[in-house]
Amino acid sequence: MKTLPVIVHTPSWQQFAAIIGIYFATVIFYRLFLHPLARFPGPKLAAVTRYVEGYYDVVRGGQYTWKIAEMHKKYGPIIRISPYELHVDDPAYFEKLFRQDGRWNKYWWSYERFAAKHSTVFCVEHDVHRRRRAPLNAFFSKANVARRQSIVREKTNKLCYRLSQCSGSGETVNLSAAVGALVRDVAMEFILSRDFHNLDMDDFNGSIGAIFQGSGIMWRICKHIPWFRPVINALPRVVTRHTGDESGRAFLTFRKQLTEITSEIMTSIATNSCDPDAPRTVIHDILASSTLPEQEKTFERVYDEMGALTGAAFETTAHVMRIILYYLYTQPAILSRLRAELATLTTEPRLNELEQLPYLTAVLMEGLRLGPGNATRMARIAPDRDLFYENWRIPAGTPVGMTTILMHMDPRVYPEPEQFQPDRWMDADVRKKADKTFAPFSRGTRNCGGMQLAWAELYLGIAALVQKFDFTFDGAGPKDVICASDRFIIGTEDSSGIKAYVTERGMSIATRNMSSDR
Numbered sequence: 001m002k003t004l005p006v007i008v009h010t011p012s013w014q015q016f017a018a019i020i021g022i023y024f025a026t027v028i029f030y031r032l033f034l035h036p037l038a039r040f041p042g043p044k045l046a047a048v049t050r051y052v053e054g055y056y057d058v059v060r061g062g063q064y065t066w067k068i069a070e071m072h073k074k075y076g077p078i079i080r081i082s083p084y085e086l087h088v089d090d091p092a093y094f095e096k097l098f099r100q101d102g103r104w105n106k107y108w109w110s111y112e113r114f115a116a117k118h119s120t121v122f123c124v125e126h127d128v129h130r131r132r133r134a135p136l137n138a139f140f141s142k143a144n145v146a147r148r149q150s151i152v153r154e155k156t157n158k159l160c161y162r163l164s165q166c167s168g169s170g171e172t173v174n175l176s177a178a179v180g181a182l183v184r185d186v187a188m189e190f191i192l193s194r195d196f197h198n199l200d201m202d203d204f205n206g207s208i209g210a211i212f213q214g215s216g217i218m219w220r221i222c223k224h225i226p227w228f229r230p231v232i233n234a235l236p237r238v239v240t241r242h243t244g245d246e247s248g249r250a251f252l253t254f255r256k257q258l259t260e261i262t263s264e265i266m267t268s269i270a271t272n273s274c275d276p277d278a279p280r281t282v283i284h285d286i287l288a289s290s291t292l293p294e295q296e297k298t299f300e301r302v303y304d305e306m307g308a309l310t311g312a313a314f315e316t317t318a319h320v321m322r323i324i325l326y327y328l329y330t331q332p333a334i335l336s337r338l339r340a341e342l343a344t345l346t347t348e349p350r351l352n353e354l355e356q357l358p359y360l361t362a363v364l365m366e367g368l369r370l371g372p373g374n375a376t377r378m379a380r381i382a383p384d385r386d387l388f389y390e391n392w393r394i395p396a397g398t399p400v401g402m403t404t405i406l407m408h409m410d411p412r413v414y415p416e417p418e419q420f421q422p423d424r425w426m427d428a429d430v431r432k433k434a435d436k437t438f439a440p441f442s443r444g445t446r447n448c449g450g451m452q453l454a455w456a457e458l459y460l461g462i463a464a465l466v467q468k469f470d471f472t473f474d475g476a477g478p479k480d481v482i483c484a485s486d487r488f489i490i491g492t493e494d495s496s497g498i499k500a501y502v503t504e505r506g507m508s509i510a511t512r513n514m515s516s517d518r
Protein backbone atom coordinates (compact mmCIF):
# COMPACT_ATOMS: atom_id res chain seq x y z
CA MET A 1 0.00 0.00 0.00
CA LYS A 2 1.26 3.46 -0.86
CA THR A 3 1.94 5.76 2.12
CA LEU A 4 0.73 9.32 1.95
CA PRO A 5 3.50 11.95 1.86
CA VAL A 6 3.88 13.87 5.13
CA ILE A 7 3.69 17.55 4.49
CA VAL A 8 5.91 19.46 6.89
CA HIS A 9 5.95 23.17 6.69
CA THR A 10 7.28 25.80 9.06
CA PRO A 11 4.44 27.78 10.66
CA SER A 12 4.27 31.41 9.61
CA TRP A 13 4.73 34.02 12.33
CA GLN A 14 0.98 34.64 12.23
CA GLN A 15 0.29 30.96 12.95
CA PHE A 16 2.93 30.97 15.66
CA ALA A 17 1.38 34.08 17.28
CA ALA A 18 -2.05 32.45 17.06
CA ILE A 19 -0.81 29.30 18.84
CA ILE A 20 0.75 31.40 21.63
CA GLY A 21 -2.41 33.51 21.85
CA ILE A 22 -4.67 30.43 22.11
CA TYR A 23 -2.38 28.94 24.76
CA PHE A 24 -2.49 32.05 26.95
CA ALA A 25 -6.22 32.55 26.40
CA THR A 26 -6.80 28.95 27.54
CA VAL A 27 -4.62 29.42 30.65
CA ILE A 28 -6.39 32.68 31.52
CA PHE A 29 -9.81 31.13 30.99
CA TYR A 30 -8.89 28.11 33.12
CA ARG A 31 -7.50 30.21 35.98
CA LEU A 32 -10.47 32.58 36.01
CA PHE A 33 -13.33 30.11 35.59
CA LEU A 34 -12.28 26.47 36.02
CA HIS A 35 -9.47 26.48 38.60
CA PRO A 36 -10.45 25.08 42.06
CA LEU A 37 -9.70 28.55 43.53
CA ALA A 38 -11.74 30.41 40.87
CA ARG A 39 -14.65 31.06 43.24
CA PHE A 40 -12.51 32.89 45.84
CA PRO A 41 -12.64 36.70 45.81
CA GLY A 42 -9.66 38.84 44.81
CA PRO A 43 -8.36 40.88 41.90
CA LYS A 44 -8.71 39.11 38.55
CA LEU A 45 -5.18 40.02 37.49
CA ALA A 46 -3.67 38.35 40.57
CA ALA A 47 -5.79 35.25 39.83
CA VAL A 48 -4.36 35.14 36.32
CA THR A 49 -0.67 35.71 36.93
CA ARG A 50 1.92 35.64 39.69
CA TYR A 51 3.68 38.54 38.01
CA VAL A 52 1.42 40.88 39.98
CA GLU A 53 3.35 39.76 43.05
CA GLY A 54 6.52 39.95 40.95
CA TYR A 55 5.84 43.61 40.27
CA TYR A 56 5.37 44.43 43.96
CA ASP A 57 8.36 42.28 44.94
CA VAL A 58 10.91 43.36 42.37
CA VAL A 59 9.84 46.75 40.97
CA ARG A 60 8.17 48.17 44.10
CA GLY A 61 10.80 46.77 46.46
CA GLY A 62 8.94 44.20 48.57
CA GLN A 63 5.50 45.80 48.87
CA TYR A 64 3.21 42.81 48.26
CA THR A 65 2.50 42.36 51.97
CA TRP A 66 0.85 45.80 52.07
CA LYS A 67 -0.86 45.29 48.72
CA ILE A 68 -2.42 42.15 50.22
CA ALA A 69 -3.65 44.25 53.17
CA GLU A 70 -5.25 46.66 50.68
CA MET A 71 -6.88 43.80 48.76
CA HIS A 72 -8.43 42.48 51.98
CA LYS A 73 -10.10 45.86 52.57
CA LYS A 74 -11.78 45.56 49.18
CA TYR A 75 -12.47 41.83 48.88
CA GLY A 76 -12.92 40.58 52.45
CA PRO A 77 -11.11 38.32 54.92
CA ILE A 78 -10.22 35.49 52.51
CA ILE A 79 -8.75 36.28 49.12
CA ARG A 80 -6.91 34.69 46.21
CA ILE A 81 -3.57 36.44 45.93
CA SER A 82 -2.09 34.46 43.05
CA PRO A 83 -3.31 31.74 40.70
CA TYR A 84 -2.36 29.16 43.34
CA GLU A 85 -2.53 30.75 46.79
CA LEU A 86 -5.04 32.13 49.31
CA HIS A 87 -4.53 34.61 52.12
CA VAL A 88 -6.61 35.16 55.25
CA ASP A 89 -6.89 38.34 57.30
CA ASP A 90 -8.73 37.25 60.41
CA PRO A 91 -6.86 36.90 63.74
CA ALA A 92 -9.34 34.25 64.88
CA TYR A 93 -8.19 31.94 62.08
CA PHE A 94 -4.51 31.97 63.11
CA GLU A 95 -4.82 29.19 65.68
CA LYS A 96 -6.70 27.06 63.14
CA LEU A 97 -3.97 27.34 60.52
CA PHE A 98 -0.84 27.26 62.66
CA ARG A 99 -1.27 24.16 64.78
CA GLN A 100 0.65 21.29 66.26
CA ASP A 101 -1.82 18.57 65.26
CA GLY A 102 -2.22 17.32 61.70
CA ARG A 103 0.19 17.30 58.79
CA TRP A 104 1.33 20.68 57.50
CA ASN A 105 3.64 21.35 54.57
CA LYS A 106 5.31 24.60 53.73
CA TYR A 107 4.84 26.09 50.25
CA TRP A 108 7.89 25.09 48.17
CA TRP A 109 7.63 28.17 45.95
CA SER A 110 8.41 30.57 48.82
CA TYR A 111 11.08 28.51 50.53
CA GLU A 112 13.03 26.76 47.80
CA ARG A 113 14.45 30.05 46.58
CA PHE A 114 16.69 30.27 49.63
CA ALA A 115 18.92 27.55 48.22
CA ALA A 116 19.14 25.70 51.54
CA LYS A 117 16.50 23.07 50.91
CA HIS A 118 18.24 20.47 53.07
CA SER A 119 17.67 22.60 56.16
CA THR A 120 14.85 22.38 58.70
CA VAL A 121 13.71 25.98 58.17
CA PHE A 122 13.19 25.58 54.44
CA CYS A 123 12.05 21.98 54.46
CA VAL A 124 8.72 21.65 52.68
CA GLU A 125 7.43 18.20 53.55
CA HIS A 126 5.86 17.53 56.97
CA ASP A 127 7.41 14.13 57.78
CA VAL A 128 10.93 15.04 56.68
CA HIS A 129 10.63 18.22 58.72
CA ARG A 130 9.60 16.33 61.86
CA ARG A 131 12.68 14.17 61.69
CA ARG A 132 14.99 17.15 61.15
CA ARG A 133 13.38 19.19 63.88
CA ALA A 134 13.75 16.56 66.64
CA PRO A 135 17.47 17.12 67.46
CA LEU A 136 17.00 20.91 67.27
CA ASN A 137 14.19 20.81 69.83
CA ALA A 138 16.47 19.35 72.46
CA PHE A 139 19.43 21.55 71.61
CA PHE A 140 17.45 24.80 71.74
CA SER A 141 15.20 23.77 74.64
CA LYS A 142 14.50 26.22 77.47
CA ALA A 143 16.49 24.05 79.89
CA ASN A 144 19.55 23.95 77.63
CA VAL A 145 19.41 27.69 77.00
CA ALA A 146 19.13 28.39 80.75
CA ARG A 147 22.06 26.05 81.41
CA ARG A 148 24.22 27.82 78.84
CA GLN A 149 23.08 31.39 79.55
CA SER A 150 26.67 32.33 80.45
CA ILE A 151 27.35 32.51 76.71
CA VAL A 152 24.81 35.31 76.34
CA ARG A 153 26.07 36.99 79.49
CA GLU A 154 29.75 36.91 78.45
CA LYS A 155 29.04 38.29 74.98
CA THR A 156 26.80 40.98 76.46
CA ASN A 157 29.58 41.98 78.84
CA LYS A 158 31.95 42.18 75.91
CA LEU A 159 29.52 44.48 74.08
CA CYS A 160 29.20 46.60 77.23
CA TYR A 161 32.98 46.83 77.44
CA ARG A 162 33.18 48.00 73.80
CA LEU A 163 30.46 50.58 74.40
CA SER A 164 32.03 51.82 77.62
CA GLN A 165 35.18 52.59 75.64
CA CYS A 166 33.17 54.90 73.39
CA SER A 167 31.41 56.53 76.35
CA GLY A 168 31.71 60.31 76.25
CA SER A 169 34.08 60.19 73.25
CA GLY A 170 31.95 62.57 71.21
CA GLU A 171 31.91 59.95 68.42
CA THR A 172 28.80 58.03 67.49
CA VAL A 173 28.57 54.24 67.57
CA ASN A 174 26.53 52.29 65.06
CA LEU A 175 24.23 50.68 67.62
CA SER A 176 22.50 48.56 64.97
CA ALA A 177 25.83 47.02 63.97
CA ALA A 178 26.80 46.56 67.63
CA VAL A 179 23.71 44.52 68.53
CA GLY A 180 24.08 42.64 65.23
CA ALA A 181 27.57 41.61 66.36
CA LEU A 182 26.20 40.57 69.75
CA VAL A 183 23.60 38.19 68.36
CA ARG A 184 25.98 36.74 65.77
CA ASP A 185 28.65 36.03 68.38
CA VAL A 186 26.08 34.49 70.74
CA ALA A 187 24.59 32.34 67.99
CA MET A 188 27.94 31.07 66.69
CA GLU A 189 29.12 30.23 70.20
CA PHE A 190 25.85 28.58 71.19
CA ILE A 191 25.31 26.63 67.97
CA LEU A 192 28.87 25.80 66.93
CA SER A 193 31.02 26.59 69.99
CA ARG A 194 33.11 29.01 67.96
CA ASP A 195 34.00 32.60 68.79
CA PHE A 196 33.00 34.58 65.72
CA HIS A 197 34.82 37.70 67.06
CA ASN A 198 32.37 40.18 65.51
CA LEU A 199 32.32 42.07 68.83
CA ASP A 200 36.10 42.49 68.53
CA MET A 201 35.92 44.14 65.14
CA ASP A 202 36.13 47.94 64.85
CA ASP A 203 32.98 48.16 62.71
CA PHE A 204 31.29 45.19 64.44
CA ASN A 205 31.42 43.46 61.03
CA GLY A 206 28.43 45.61 60.06
CA SER A 207 28.67 44.63 56.39
CA ILE A 208 27.61 41.07 57.13
CA GLY A 209 24.39 42.32 58.73
CA ALA A 210 23.74 44.22 55.50
CA ILE A 211 24.17 41.07 53.44
CA PHE A 212 21.66 39.15 55.55
CA GLN A 213 19.21 41.96 54.84
CA GLY A 214 20.28 41.77 51.20
CA SER A 215 19.62 38.05 50.96
CA GLY A 216 15.93 38.93 51.35
CA ILE A 217 16.10 41.06 48.22
CA MET A 218 17.77 38.16 46.42
CA TRP A 219 14.93 35.89 47.63
CA ARG A 220 12.33 38.25 46.13
CA ILE A 221 14.07 38.28 42.77
CA CYS A 222 14.67 34.52 42.72
CA LYS A 223 11.02 33.77 43.48
CA HIS A 224 10.11 35.27 40.12
CA ILE A 225 13.29 34.68 38.11
CA PRO A 226 14.32 31.14 39.12
CA TRP A 227 17.41 31.07 36.87
CA PHE A 228 18.90 34.13 38.59
CA ARG A 229 20.49 32.32 41.53
CA PRO A 230 22.01 29.42 39.55
CA VAL A 231 23.62 31.98 37.23
CA ILE A 232 25.09 33.94 40.16
CA ASN A 233 26.22 30.70 41.82
CA ALA A 234 27.82 29.51 38.59
CA LEU A 235 30.02 32.60 38.39
CA PRO A 236 33.54 31.69 39.47
CA ARG A 237 34.29 32.72 43.08
CA VAL A 238 37.08 34.96 41.86
CA VAL A 239 34.63 37.02 39.76
CA THR A 240 32.16 37.55 42.61
CA ARG A 241 34.99 38.33 45.01
CA HIS A 242 36.31 41.07 42.77
CA THR A 243 33.04 42.49 41.48
CA GLY A 244 31.05 42.23 44.72
CA ASP A 245 30.92 45.04 47.27
CA GLU A 246 32.22 44.85 50.85
CA SER A 247 29.07 43.09 52.06
CA GLY A 248 29.33 40.50 49.29
CA ARG A 249 32.91 39.77 50.24
CA ALA A 250 31.99 39.55 53.94
CA PHE A 251 29.29 37.04 53.03
CA LEU A 252 31.68 34.90 50.98
CA THR A 253 34.12 34.92 53.89
CA PHE A 254 31.31 33.88 56.22
CA ARG A 255 30.26 30.99 53.95
CA LYS A 256 33.89 29.86 53.76
CA GLN A 257 34.22 29.98 57.56
CA LEU A 258 30.99 28.05 57.94
CA THR A 259 32.16 25.41 55.47
CA GLU A 260 35.43 24.99 57.36
CA ILE A 261 33.80 24.87 60.80
CA THR A 262 31.16 22.34 59.67
CA SER A 263 33.76 20.15 58.03
CA GLU A 264 36.13 20.40 61.03
CA ILE A 265 33.42 19.41 63.53
CA MET A 266 32.12 16.57 61.35
CA THR A 267 35.63 15.21 60.85
CA SER A 268 36.44 15.37 64.56
CA ILE A 269 33.23 13.47 65.36
CA ALA A 270 33.89 10.89 62.63
CA THR A 271 37.46 10.32 63.80
CA ASN A 272 36.56 10.40 67.48
CA SER A 273 39.03 13.21 68.07
CA CYS A 274 36.70 15.74 69.74
CA ASP A 275 38.00 17.58 72.76
CA PRO A 276 36.05 15.86 75.60
CA ASP A 277 35.87 19.16 77.53
CA ALA A 278 34.55 21.19 74.61
CA PRO A 279 30.80 21.93 74.65
CA ARG A 280 28.60 19.90 72.32
CA THR A 281 27.60 21.64 69.13
CA VAL A 282 24.30 21.22 67.34
CA ILE A 283 26.20 19.13 64.77
CA HIS A 284 26.97 16.58 67.51
CA ASP A 285 23.24 16.29 68.23
CA ILE A 286 22.29 16.01 64.55
CA LEU A 287 24.84 13.27 63.88
CA ALA A 288 23.86 11.40 67.05
CA SER A 289 20.13 11.66 66.32
CA SER A 290 18.29 8.33 66.15
CA THR A 291 15.37 9.88 64.24
CA LEU A 292 17.52 10.91 61.29
CA PRO A 293 18.52 8.37 58.65
CA GLU A 294 22.13 8.35 57.38
CA GLN A 295 21.29 10.34 54.22
CA GLU A 296 20.26 13.21 56.53
CA LYS A 297 23.76 13.31 58.03
CA THR A 298 25.79 14.14 54.95
CA PHE A 299 28.04 17.19 54.76
CA GLU A 300 25.75 18.84 52.19
CA ARG A 301 22.71 18.49 54.43
CA VAL A 302 24.45 19.54 57.66
CA TYR A 303 26.06 22.52 55.93
CA ASP A 304 22.65 23.68 54.64
CA GLU A 305 21.32 23.31 58.20
CA MET A 306 24.12 25.45 59.63
CA GLY A 307 23.60 28.14 56.97
CA ALA A 308 19.86 28.31 57.63
CA LEU A 309 20.21 28.14 61.42
CA THR A 310 22.68 30.99 61.58
CA GLY A 311 20.59 32.94 59.07
CA ALA A 312 17.49 32.42 61.22
CA ALA A 313 19.32 33.49 64.37
CA PHE A 314 21.05 36.68 63.22
CA GLU A 315 18.95 39.54 61.90
CA THR A 316 15.67 38.43 63.51
CA THR A 317 16.89 38.90 67.10
CA ALA A 318 19.07 41.91 66.24
CA HIS A 319 16.13 43.72 64.69
CA VAL A 320 13.93 43.27 67.76
CA MET A 321 16.75 44.62 69.94
CA ARG A 322 17.08 47.68 67.69
CA ILE A 323 13.34 48.38 67.89
CA ILE A 324 13.32 48.10 71.66
CA LEU A 325 16.41 50.28 72.15
CA TYR A 326 15.12 52.91 69.76
CA TYR A 327 11.77 53.25 71.53
CA LEU A 328 13.19 53.03 75.04
CA TYR A 329 15.65 55.84 74.44
CA THR A 330 13.13 58.07 72.68
CA GLN A 331 10.43 57.61 75.36
CA PRO A 332 12.03 58.56 78.69
CA ALA A 333 8.98 57.63 80.80
CA ILE A 334 9.13 54.01 79.61
CA LEU A 335 12.88 53.88 80.17
CA SER A 336 12.60 55.24 83.73
CA ARG A 337 9.88 52.77 84.63
CA LEU A 338 11.96 49.89 83.28
CA ARG A 339 15.05 51.06 85.16
CA ALA A 340 13.06 51.31 88.37
CA GLU A 341 11.95 47.73 87.93
CA LEU A 342 15.46 46.50 87.12
CA ALA A 343 16.80 48.32 90.20
CA THR A 344 14.93 45.80 92.35
CA LEU A 345 17.39 43.10 91.23
CA THR A 346 21.12 42.56 91.68
CA THR A 347 23.56 44.10 89.17
CA GLU A 348 23.93 40.92 87.13
CA PRO A 349 20.54 39.20 87.39
CA ARG A 350 20.08 35.67 86.14
CA LEU A 351 17.71 34.82 83.33
CA ASN A 352 15.01 33.34 85.57
CA GLU A 353 14.99 36.49 87.72
CA LEU A 354 14.56 38.71 84.66
CA GLU A 355 11.77 36.52 83.33
CA GLN A 356 9.75 37.34 86.46
CA LEU A 357 9.79 41.09 85.77
CA PRO A 358 6.38 42.09 84.35
CA TYR A 359 7.37 45.43 82.82
CA LEU A 360 10.57 44.14 81.20
CA THR A 361 8.56 41.26 79.76
CA ALA A 362 5.97 43.76 78.47
CA VAL A 363 8.72 45.84 76.83
CA LEU A 364 10.13 42.77 75.09
CA MET A 365 6.69 41.61 73.95
CA GLU A 366 5.97 45.03 72.50
CA GLY A 367 9.29 44.92 70.61
CA LEU A 368 8.40 41.47 69.30
CA ARG A 369 4.95 42.68 68.27
CA LEU A 370 6.48 45.38 66.07
CA GLY A 371 9.31 43.14 64.91
CA PRO A 372 8.06 39.60 64.37
CA GLY A 373 10.54 37.41 62.49
CA ASN A 374 8.98 37.75 59.05
CA ALA A 375 7.50 40.55 56.98
CA THR A 376 6.10 38.02 54.59
CA ARG A 377 3.10 35.71 54.76
CA MET A 378 3.72 32.23 56.03
CA ALA A 379 1.74 29.82 53.88
CA ARG A 380 0.74 26.43 55.21
CA ILE A 381 -0.61 23.51 53.21
CA ALA A 382 -2.82 20.73 54.53
CA PRO A 383 -1.76 18.02 52.06
CA ASP A 384 -4.34 15.41 52.99
CA ARG A 385 -7.57 17.21 53.88
CA ASP A 386 -9.71 20.19 53.00
CA LEU A 387 -9.62 23.23 55.26
CA PHE A 388 -12.56 25.45 56.13
CA TYR A 389 -12.80 29.17 56.66
CA GLU A 390 -16.33 30.28 57.57
CA ASN A 391 -18.41 28.96 54.64
CA TRP A 392 -15.45 28.51 52.36
CA ARG A 393 -14.06 25.06 51.63
CA ILE A 394 -10.37 25.24 50.80
CA PRO A 395 -9.25 22.27 48.69
CA ALA A 396 -6.51 20.02 50.15
CA GLY A 397 -3.07 21.01 48.91
CA THR A 398 -3.83 24.75 48.66
CA PRO A 399 -1.25 27.10 50.17
CA VAL A 400 -3.07 29.37 52.66
CA GLY A 401 -1.11 32.21 54.21
CA MET A 402 -1.44 34.66 57.05
CA THR A 403 0.96 37.52 57.74
CA THR A 404 2.01 38.07 61.35
CA ILE A 405 3.12 41.67 60.89
CA LEU A 406 -0.37 42.54 59.56
CA MET A 407 -2.02 40.68 62.44
CA HIS A 408 0.24 42.45 64.96
CA MET A 409 -0.77 45.81 63.46
CA ASP A 410 -4.49 45.04 63.53
CA PRO A 411 -6.28 47.81 65.50
CA ARG A 412 -9.06 45.36 66.40
CA VAL A 413 -6.53 43.51 68.56
CA TYR A 414 -3.99 46.27 69.34
CA PRO A 415 -5.42 49.81 69.59
CA GLU A 416 -3.01 52.43 68.15
CA PRO A 417 -0.94 49.60 66.73
CA GLU A 418 1.87 51.78 65.39
CA GLN A 419 2.67 53.07 68.90
CA PHE A 420 5.25 51.37 71.14
CA GLN A 421 3.14 50.87 74.28
CA PRO A 422 4.46 48.17 76.64
CA ASP A 423 1.56 49.04 78.93
CA ARG A 424 -0.84 47.16 76.67
CA TRP A 425 0.78 43.93 77.90
CA MET A 426 0.23 44.87 81.56
CA ASP A 427 -3.52 44.55 81.05
CA ALA A 428 -4.58 40.94 81.77
CA ASP A 429 -7.56 41.13 79.38
CA VAL A 430 -5.51 42.38 76.45
CA ARG A 431 -2.88 39.76 77.14
CA LYS A 432 -5.51 37.03 77.22
CA LYS A 433 -7.12 38.28 74.02
CA ALA A 434 -3.76 38.41 72.27
CA ASP A 435 -2.81 34.98 73.55
CA LYS A 436 -3.93 33.38 70.33
CA THR A 437 -2.79 36.09 67.95
CA PHE A 438 0.55 37.26 69.31
CA ALA A 439 2.88 35.12 67.26
CA PRO A 440 6.31 36.68 66.66
CA PHE A 441 7.81 33.20 66.60
CA SER A 442 4.91 31.79 64.59
CA ARG A 443 2.96 28.83 65.99
CA GLY A 444 2.34 25.18 65.29
CA THR A 445 4.63 22.54 63.86
CA ARG A 446 6.85 25.13 62.19
CA ASN A 447 7.22 27.62 65.03
CA CYS A 448 10.62 29.16 65.69
CA GLY A 449 13.17 26.55 66.69
CA GLY A 450 15.40 29.06 68.50
CA MET A 451 12.85 31.16 70.39
CA GLN A 452 14.21 30.30 73.84
CA LEU A 453 17.65 31.49 72.80
CA ALA A 454 16.11 34.65 71.34
CA TRP A 455 14.20 35.33 74.59
CA ALA A 456 17.41 34.84 76.61
CA GLU A 457 19.30 37.30 74.39
CA LEU A 458 16.52 39.85 74.69
CA TYR A 459 16.18 39.54 78.48
CA LEU A 460 19.88 39.57 79.27
CA GLY A 461 20.95 41.96 76.51
CA ILE A 462 18.29 44.65 76.99
CA ALA A 463 18.53 44.52 80.80
CA ALA A 464 22.31 45.02 80.71
CA LEU A 465 22.27 47.86 78.19
CA VAL A 466 19.48 49.70 79.99
CA GLN A 467 21.20 49.33 83.36
CA LYS A 468 24.57 50.50 82.09
CA PHE A 469 24.15 53.06 79.31
CA ASP A 470 22.42 56.16 78.07
CA PHE A 471 22.13 56.55 74.31
CA THR A 472 21.40 59.77 72.41
CA PHE A 473 20.54 59.16 68.78
CA ASP A 474 22.03 61.05 65.91
CA GLY A 475 19.30 61.46 63.29
CA ALA A 476 17.59 58.12 64.03
CA GLY A 477 13.87 57.86 63.45
CA PRO A 478 11.12 55.29 63.02
CA LYS A 479 12.44 54.77 59.46
CA ASP A 480 15.34 52.84 61.04
CA VAL A 481 13.13 50.31 62.80
CA ILE A 482 9.62 50.24 61.35
CA CYS A 483 8.82 47.47 58.90
CA ALA A 484 8.65 49.04 55.44
CA SER A 485 9.48 46.20 53.06
CA ASP A 486 9.26 42.45 52.83
CA ARG A 487 12.74 40.95 52.79
CA PHE A 488 11.34 37.69 54.17
CA ILE A 489 12.69 39.15 57.40
CA ILE A 490 11.71 42.72 58.29
CA GLY A 491 13.07 45.36 55.94
CA THR A 492 13.33 48.98 57.06
CA GLU A 493 13.33 52.13 54.94
CA ASP A 494 16.85 53.04 56.06
CA SER A 495 19.33 50.21 56.55
CA SER A 496 22.38 52.30 57.43
CA GLY A 497 21.84 51.72 61.14
CA ILE A 498 21.05 53.72 64.28
CA LYS A 499 23.96 55.99 65.25
CA ALA A 500 24.16 56.85 68.94
CA TYR A 501 26.29 58.82 71.38
CA VAL A 502 27.01 56.57 74.34
CA THR A 503 27.29 57.59 77.98
CA GLU A 504 28.09 55.10 80.69
CA ARG A 505 25.83 55.32 83.73
CA GLY A 506 28.59 54.28 86.18
CA MET A 507 31.18 51.56 85.80
CA SER A 508 29.60 48.16 86.41
CA ILE A 509 31.43 45.28 88.03
CA ALA A 510 31.57 43.35 84.78
CA THR A 511 33.09 46.12 82.68
CA ARG A 512 35.53 47.08 85.44
CA ASN A 513 36.77 43.48 85.62
CA MET A 514 37.15 43.31 81.88
CA SER A 515 39.05 46.60 81.77
CA SER A 516 41.47 45.42 84.45
CA ASP A 517 41.98 42.10 82.60
CA ARG A 518 43.45 43.91 79.61
Ligand code: HEM
Pocket residue numbers: 120121122133136309310312313314316317318320371372373374378440441442445446447448449450451453454
Ligand atom coordinates in the same frame (compact mmCIF):
# COMPACT_ATOMS: atom_id res chain seq x y z
C1 HEM B 1 13.54 37.51 68.04
C2 HEM B 1 14.13 36.59 67.32
C3 HEM B 1 13.44 35.62 66.42
C4 HEM B 1 12.21 35.69 65.82
C5 HEM B 1 11.18 36.80 65.93
C6 HEM B 1 12.03 34.47 65.06
C7 HEM B 1 10.90 34.15 64.33
C8 HEM B 1 10.74 33.01 63.59
C9 HEM B 1 9.58 32.71 62.79
C10 HEM B 1 8.37 33.61 62.62
C11 HEM B 1 9.77 31.50 62.23
C12 HEM B 1 8.82 30.76 61.28
C13 HEM B 1 9.25 31.04 59.86
C14 HEM B 1 8.45 30.34 58.81
O1 HEM B 1 7.32 29.92 59.05
O2 HEM B 1 8.96 30.24 57.70
C15 HEM B 1 11.05 31.02 62.68
C16 HEM B 1 11.58 29.81 62.34
C17 HEM B 1 12.77 29.35 62.83
N1 HEM B 1 13.64 30.02 63.65
FE1 HEM B 1 13.38 31.80 64.49
N2 HEM B 1 13.15 33.70 65.20
C18 HEM B 1 14.02 34.36 66.03
C19 HEM B 1 15.25 33.93 66.44
C20 HEM B 1 15.76 32.69 66.19
C21 HEM B 1 16.99 32.19 66.74
C22 HEM B 1 17.91 32.92 67.72
C23 HEM B 1 17.16 30.95 66.24
C24 HEM B 1 18.32 30.04 66.58
C25 HEM B 1 18.93 29.31 65.79
C26 HEM B 1 16.02 30.66 65.37
C27 HEM B 1 15.81 29.47 64.68
C28 HEM B 1 14.70 29.19 63.93
C29 HEM B 1 14.48 27.91 63.25
C30 HEM B 1 15.39 26.68 63.30
C31 HEM B 1 13.28 28.02 62.57
C32 HEM B 1 12.62 26.97 61.68
C33 HEM B 1 11.60 26.20 62.46
C34 HEM B 1 11.01 25.08 61.64
O3 HEM B 1 10.65 25.26 60.47
O4 HEM B 1 10.89 24.00 62.22
N3 HEM B 1 15.21 31.75 65.37
N4 HEM B 1 11.61 31.95 63.51
